[in-house]
Structures are given as structure tokens and as C-alpha cells.
Amino acid sequence: MTTDPPREAFIPYPRKDIIKLCLSDGHLTDETAKEFAAFCEILTAFYHFKFHSTLDTIKENYRVFNPNAEIQPLYETSLQDYEAMGRSLMQAFKRTLDQANYYPVPEATIQQALNSRTLINLKTDVDFNDFEQVLCYCRGDINQTIKTKKFFFWEAEQTVDILERLVLLIQFKGERYFQAKEKQTKRKRGQAERKFVPGKMYVYFYKNIPKFDLDLLFPNVKTSMTLRDQLMLAVPAIGAAIPVLLKALPNILILVAAILLTLNAGSALESIDVEEEQARNIMPVLVATLTFVIALGGFGVKQYSQYKNKKIKFQKDVTDTLFFNNLANNASVFQMLVDIAEEEECKEIILVYYHLLTSAEPLTPQALDAKVEKWMVEKTGTAINFDIAGPLKNLQGLRGYVGGVEKPLMDYDDQGRCRLLSLKDSMAVLDYLWDNAFDYSEG
Structure with missing residues (x-):
């Protein structure tokens, strides 16, 4: 049984x-x-x-x-003006997003993304x-079937919940908050290491983001390997470590014997099956020490390289998501969203x-x-959930004088029908x- 995707108010045509x-x-x-075309223009x-x-x-x-x-x-912004500007910005931007037929992503969805993984594990x-x-x-909550690589060259199809467009605005707290936080954790970080400026707003505009990968879009996200990936590194590491330890065991025993002799515990040599002369001879001890250190160091470097390669792969996956799906950042986001809102408002009014x-009856x-x-x-073959309230309100708000009488483009009759x-x-x-639009006439 298939279900139709949820209808949205967005009109996907120019x-x-x-x-x-x-x-x-x-x-x-x-x-x-001709008159209608001129009206639309x-x-x-x-x-x-x-x-x-x-x-x-x-x-x-x-x-x-x-x-x-x-x-x-040229002039410093007061705290009062700073707060007022923040409120005005958020009000205007929320109104623009609403006019562009975008809707809020529920907080529960963002929280769920922290505990779920879609394309980036x-x-x-x-x-x-x-x-x-x-x-x-966001706008456009759809399901999309994609191919993902599982093991080696084997691919599997996966149905992913995709948000076609996503707008994210984040304002960081002020400098004092982060200074107090760093003091509490006993770790000082400079602005370059933070990669963000306290108190500023960061705005992002993305396309085709998996719903449960939303957490990766936050600039302060911390990533780590899942238990599965940790096991995939740890189990082979343990398997590879056993032969190294077995091979180095005789040298380890000589080291232990030399330490026991240094501590005047020569009687314990019999229990580890090492001759006293071997332990007293400095050259075998040095050779044993060097061999063990080289074997252990080589193994450690190999495992660390595997870990770094895995981490680099993860970082590349995240970078690909952010880079190739990014549409705009910061100030440029506002320009794009205002253009979209303008188009949507005009399309809705024109349709209404x-x-x-052309209706034969009210x-x-x-x-x-x-x-x-x-x-x-x-x-068009497209089902939309048309937002009738917005364009009707706009038509009522467009008022002018016709024959000396102020009239709106549309109002209602006594029965609540559009006129x-x-x-x-x-x-x-x-x-x-x-x-x-501009009134420069003098009194």
C-alpha cells in the first residue's frame, strides 16, 4: 500500500x-x-x-x-538597540519564511536526529x-530511495526521509558564557579554534538534507564513531596484537627478569623461566627492550593510522553533505528567501x-x-495545500480610491462570500x- 506525500502550500512553478x-x-x-496580464505585471x-x-x-x-x-x-550599538534589532530581525525573517511557504521543523525532530543516523554513520x-x-x-518533506554502499562493492537500496529545503539560523551566546564554560572545563580556546564568533548569528540554506542528519548541520557538533565502527577497529586490533605479544614474550620475560634482579628479587627468576645470566647480561636486555619497543610502536602506528583514515572518511562524508548541498550562507540567505517569498505571494494572489x-457565482x-x-x-498534476487565508488578506489590504471612494481589491458580502x-x-x-508609494508633496 502506497501513501501520497503530504501536500504543502508551496507552488512549485514559476x-x-x-x-x-x-x-x-x-x-x-x-x-x-490583456487587462489581466497588465494587472499581474x-x-x-x-x-x-x-x-x-x-x-x-x-x-x-x-x-x-x-x-x-x-x-x-560609525556609531557603537547600545545594548538596548542591539536587543531591539535582534527582535526586529527575527520577526521580519519569520514572516518572510512564512510567506515563502516554509514551516518550522519540530524540536522533537531535531532531538531525534541526535539519536538516529541515515546516510552518515x-x-x-x-x-x-x-x-x-x-x-x-523547511519545505518539502519527501521520501527518496537511494543506493548506499554497505560492504566492499555491495550496494543496497535505502528509503530516506529528505527535507528538500532547509533554513537554519543560530545565534551563539555571548563571550562571557564561553569564557565561563572554558574556565569550568579548564580548557581555554581562542576564537580561531572555536570557529565561530560569540553573539553572532549564523544562517544556512541547504537542499536535500536527510531528516535524521540534521544534527550534522550545527557548527558545534561533536562527532565520534559508533559502537559498530569501534568494534570494527578494536576486534582486528586485538587479533593483530596477539601474534605481536607472543613474538615479543621472550623479550618481555628478559625485561621482567632484569627488573627483578634490580629489585633484589632474584629468587623469582625460576617462576618466569629466565636464566640469571641472561638477565644480568646487559646486551640481551637492551636488544629485548629495543625489539619490544619497535614491535609495540609499529603496531601502535598502524592502528592509529587506521583510526585516522576512518576519521578522515567520516569528515569527508560530513564535508560533502555540507558543501554540495549548501545553497547560501549568512546574509545571502536573506536575499534568496525574500525572492522566494515575493514569488509565492504573487502566485497566490494571482491564482485567487x-x-x-472567472467564477460564474460568488x-x-x-x-x-x-x-x-x-x-x-x-x-499541472500537482496537489497542493493552498493557503487561502494569506492571499485573501493581501487582497483586502490593497486599498485605493475608485471614483473618490476608498475600496479594497476584495471584500466580503453579507453571506461571507468573496467580492x-x-x-x-x-x-x-x-x-x-x-x-x-512615496509621498514627497509639501503641505
Whole structure:
């Protein structure tokens, strides 16, 4: 039995393609189609202007938290301003993520990742006390079947729970916290060794991340081998150590005998089957010591090399995940997410406006939602969980003067059904909004 993947609000098609679908649907006359295309163009330009303001707000408030900032401020930021900027940044970014149809990753999922492994077989530990705040959003929770290497050249198929897009924002606690922590553990670490700056925000944007490998994305993650990998190193090591010890046993006994003679315990030589003359002769003792040290050292170097090679392989797996699946870091993440949010908002408004415009009868929000979802399946074969509340709220918020009377693009009648302005009046409202985007007129 197969189950359909959960539907999401994200519309996986370009805005211009959505407009083309509406224009080719056959419900608009040639004249109306031209007006609708012009409406979409002006609406898109207005929202581009609107989201440019959002991006400016985010960039301005992020500058004091940016670990890679190149431009130094002329004026020092007060503690009060610092906290206010942090709040404004988080509010604007959360709103942007919501508009981009991303949703929060449950904390339980992150915790579960610490105890589960998908593609990278590592034991991990993340100290969440190091963080002032953590924000984790995603889109596209899907199952994907991939081939993984098990033993030597044998491959096996594995079904993995994948997050198609993931946004992670982390703010580290301040310098005092880490100084106190290092004092408590009696280990001082410089900023270069930490690889992060206390108090700063680190933002990451990834694609196709296994849900239960989320822990590897945290910059303070500590990795170690699993019990299985430890046994795979330890068992061969024990097997290889036994012949070395057996071969070195006679030399070990001579060393023990020499030590016993030094401690005036010559009577014990009989119990270890070593002649007193052998133990008193310094050359056999030195040869025995050197042989034992070389054998033990060679064995130790070989085992350490195997451990280092295993560790390097693990680090490469983690690096590949972070490098090849990384889309953006820090300030560039905001630019990408604002662009996505702008596209999603415009697509949703255009779909709602088109279906209200072409509907033969007034529609309630519930009926409109169902109609858009059905239309998307018919036209694209994609099932989405359309977010009807957002675009309706946006259409209500777009207000302008038509014939001297202020009107919204959409409101509701007495029965709670959606009521839309005509295309001509809608264009007049958008024209009013553009004319009043900047008001520099003197009193």
C-alpha cells in the first residue's frame, strides 16, 4: 500500500508560467486577457517594491549580528538597540519564511536526529546550551530511495526521509558564557579554534538534507564513531596484537627478569623461566627492550593510522553533505528567501484573483480554496495545500480610491462570500498605490 506525500502550500512553478496557465485557460476574452496580464505585471512590480523594503529591514538589523561583516559602523550599538534589532530581525525573517511557504521543523525532530543516523554513520552530540536562539524551517518533506554502499562493492537500496529545503539560523551566546564554560572545563580556546564568533548569528540554506542528519548541520557538533565502527577497529586490533605479544614474550620475560634482579628479587627468576645470566647480561636486555619497543610502536602506528583514515572518511562524508548541498550562507540567505517569498505571494494572489474573476457565482473562502487546488491538479498534476487565508488578506489590504471612494481589491458580502472589484477598478487601485508609494508633496 502506497501513501501520497503530504501536500504543502508551496507552488512549485514559476510565476510567469502560472500567469500563462491562467491566460490559456479559455475563460478570458482577448481584451480581458490583456487587462489581466497588465494587472499581474503591475501587481508583481508593486510586491517587488514591497519586499525590497522587507529586505532592507532584515539587512539593516542583521549587520550587528553578521559574522562576516566587512563594513564597520560609525556609531557603537547600545545594548538596548542591539536587543531591539535582534527582535526586529527575527520577526521580519519569520514572516518572510512564512510567506515563502516554509514551516518550522519540530524540536522533537531535531532531538531525534541526535539519536538516529541515515546516510552518515556517526555518533553526534550538540550542546544546545551554546545557543541564544535556534530557528529551523523547511519545505518539502519527501521520501527518496537511494543506493548506499554497505560492504566492499555491495550496494543496497535505502528509503530516506529528505527535507528538500532547509533554513537554519543560530545565534551563539555571548563571550562571557564561553569564557565561563572554558574556565569550568579548564580548557581555554581562542576564537580561531572555536570557529565561530560569540553573539553572532549564523544562517544556512541547504537542499536535500536527510531528516535524521540534521544534527550534522550545527557548527558545534561533536562527532565520534559508533559502537559498530569501534568494534570494527578494536576486534582486528586485538587479533593483530596477539601474534605481536607472543613474538615479543621472550623479550618481555628478559625485561621482567632484569627488573627483578634490580629489585633484589632474584629468587623469582625460576617462576618466569629466565636464566640469571641472561638477565644480568646487559646486551640481551637492551636488544629485548629495543625489539619490544619497535614491535609495540609499529603496531601502535598502524592502528592509529587506521583510526585516522576512518576519521578522515567520516569528515569527508560530513564535508560533502555540507558543501554540495549548501545553497547560501549568512546574509545571502536573506536575499534568496525574500525572492522566494515575493514569488509565492504573487502566485497566490494571482491564482485567487483569477478564479474570483472567472467564477460564474460568488465563492466562499472554503469553496475558493477547493477550486484553486482542483484547478492546479487538473492543469499541472500537482496537489497542493493552498493557503487561502494569506492571499485573501493581501487582497483586502490593497486599498485605493475608485471614483473618490476608498475600496479594497476584495471584500466580503453579507453571506461571507468573496467580492472582487472589476479589472478596470482593480487597475485604478494599483495605480493609486503606486502614486502614493512615496509621498514627497509639501503641505
